[in-house]
Amino acid sequence: RGSGTIFITWCSMRCIYCQNYSISQLGEGTEVSNEDIAKMMLSLQKQGCHNINIVTPTHVVPQILSALEIAVEKGLNIPLVYNTGGYDSVETLKILDKVGSIT
Numbered sequence: 001r002g003s004g005t006i007f008i009t010w011c012s013m014r015c016i017y018c019q020n021y022s023i024s025q026l027g028e029g030t031e032v033s034n035e036d037i038a039k040m041m042l043s044l045q046k047q048g049c050h051n052i053n054i055v056t057p058t059h060v061v062p063q064i065l066s067a068l069e070i071a072v073e074k075g076l077n078i079p080l081v082y083n084t085g086g087y088d089s090v091e092t093l094k095i096l097d098k099v100g101s102i103t
Contacts, residue, residue: 003053003081004044006037011056013085024056037067038074045078053081058088065099 011024018024032040041052057064068080082096 004049038070041071
């Protein structure tokens with residue numbers, strides 16, 4: 001079943017060793033709405049994923065939280081993994097701490 005991964009493009013880190021360079025730096029993918037992200041989350045849950053893994057979300061935290069709210073209202077009940085490069089601001093971490101546990 002595994003982790004249901006959603007990759008976010010245009011990471012602000014620009015790490016030269018990035019394993020996801022083509023996704024994070026070349027802008028591959030499609031711009032989607034918060035509702036579309038919520039639908040993706042619910043689809044991954046329906047497919048049996050153990051969690052929703054959001055990769056490089058630092059620059060879109062408000063959108064992710066909005067999508068999460070929509071998805072939870074529609075039945076999302078699996079954990080969200082915030083898969084970051086580790087350079088989030090204290091303000092961002094405080095916001096995320098209100099949503100769930102940070103480990």
